[in-house]
Amino acid sequence: MTRIITKRRLVIAALAATALSAGLAIPYALPHGAAQASDPAKAPAGVPVSVAVIEKRNAPVWDEFSGRLEAIERVELRSRVAGAIQAVHFREGALVKEGALLITIDPAPYQAEVDRTQAQVTA
Incomplete structure (x- = not known):
């Protein structure tokens, strides 16, 4: 019988937590006032931004690295006999x-x- 009571309490606690979090989230989901959204005079001023003209041109694509390369495979040539x-x-x-x-x-x-x-x- 204790298992049923414990499961029942767990379900009730989960439902209460869900209802509480939903209640707290509702004010943030709704708009902050219809009067503010419809009044354009009270809207915040725009932020000044810089603009540039887009022009097409070729951009060089290369990278420079300093280092040394070494082949994965090597070949050594040797003669079977000595001679010029x-x-x-x-x-x-x-x-x-x-x-x-x-x-x-x-x-x-x-x-x-x-x-x-x-x-x-x-x-």
Whole structure:
């Protein structure tokens, strides 16, 4: 039985609080007097404001920042053998396909070594 009385008291208190807040809000919701709104002579004076002429023109859009950029991905080119570079077959920053010829190394020292070892085999 105490639960029913407690619930009943809670409902009554909630209704009373709602009625009280509605009663306090009504004066603020209504206009402050019909006589004041209809009498233009008693209206408050306007506030002076500054005006400007609007003209169309291009506005530059850029930002300047100081800093340093670093790529997320890096590529290191290394040859399998040592030697002097004879030709470069790509431009820096250009996209290259996998397996494409990038650099030609001078073949003269390697050809001389092949000739020497072949001469040893035949001798």
